[in-house]
Amino acid sequence: MSDWSNPRLPQEEINVGESRPLLSFFVMVAGLGALILACALLLMLFAQAIAAWLPFSAEQAVAARFFKAPDPAAEPEATLQKLAESLVGPQGLPAGMRLQVHYSALPVANASATVGGNITIYRGLVEAIDSENALAMVLAHEIAHIRHRDPVRSLGRGMALAVVMSAVSAGAGSAAADWLLGSAGKLTVLRFSRTQEARADADALAAVAQRYGHVAGAGTFFQEMQRRASEAGRAAESVPVFMRTHPATDDRLYRMELLAAERRWATEGPLTPLPPALQAIRDARGVKVQPGG
Amino acid sequence: MILTNIEVIPGKRVVRHLGLVQGSTVRAKNVGRDIMASLKNIVGGELKGYTELLNEAREEATERMVRQAQVAGANAILNVRFSTSSITQGAAELFAYGTAVVVE
């Protein structure tokens, strides 16, 4: 019996490979994170690309849940609608596309374009400009976004992001979805990329040049925003909403000047006064400041 | 009753083979235990409740096998094997089997 014994074996080293559990864990987490990020980016690019193939009528169906068609005779919507249609230009909009301009009495100095060809002009914007030319520039900018289907691309991208985020965390996913479709945003805070904004600016300036024969006053709104931002200083809270959703204003103004010089558009010309319906809004609020001047 | 998991019983001679005997039992844990176990799943370690439960169940399966062998008139079971398999979510079968023999 005593001839046999079980030797003590270094079992730990043989069957257990765990040396640095935390290190390998974090390496794997990082790898997984990179994988998810890559998936998210791919999905966003893909969604952005296929969203533009969506028929415009589908966009309108989505938008119908958030916007109701305004009374065609109501002011200032009727005036804004007429101005927008005059800015479309001789080539017109792609087949099936329709514009619908809304007016919001919110004090934010901004304008937005969203799915279904819906453009919203806010009271704050009307108060910040003093000529039809400046308003036309903003409207034409939003029309260009719609013409290029930028809102639906952004929506597609945002939805792809929300899907990926909800796969990672239910809470983060619903937060992303809320942000995208939430009651406050109502699809109006869609972000566009730098190239989309630049393209919209170029198209808008061309539309203004064609409509008025010169580009004077087109930059008024941007100049006013810049002035307010510098007044607000570094207090992030008071920076106009516009500045948070659009690229650097200096840059845009500079590029607009360049483009005007390149195309030999007149930079001087008589400014067209605001239509009465919009001037009435400014008068009612007692706006005294003459922006840009 | 002598139980071994080898084919012989050292020092004894098999005089009669009585064939296969088996005992089995299916056990389910109660939800309370499951809740405790899922808490334990956070920190890890031995699930003492489960160990006891499965041991008890295995003993019962063995006992049933032994009873079968007794009925057959055997006094030993050779080549005993155990097997455990999950039947449904939350239930497991414990199975013991062996060869009943008469030894001298």
Next chain:
Amino acid sequence: MQTFLAFADLIVFAVLLLVGYIAGRIAEKVHYASIRKREKLFERVTVFSSRFPPTVSQPFQATLVCGSVVVSQDYFKAVAAGLYSIFGGRVRSYESLLDRARRESVLRMKHAAMRKGASMIVNVKFQTSQVPGRGVGAVELIAYGTALRPVA
């Protein structure tokens, strides 16, 4: 506050992970220490996976002995195993768990044999099975064999 709520599930996850890691680490250290101690204690019980005892000439009394243990993963090990299953390779977090459990089952079998006065176990068999449960990750390991007690 709203951001906090949105990421509540991630925060809970991180806390569980941390608790699992720390508790699991401590438990593993304590368990290994105990295993090493008992392995020394039960050293004189020899274990063979061969079917017959090395000396057949000596008379023995035979009994079946069994040792079993159910082990559960901790949260950290479970998550790490999930990650390993994405990238492949050795699931290191489970290797130590199963190593501990298997050695524990052998120790319990040896203990049972010692109580019966045996000093040798032959034909040792192992069996590993998953414990079926609702959201419970646990495995049962059993070791059994024939304990031989030398008859004077």
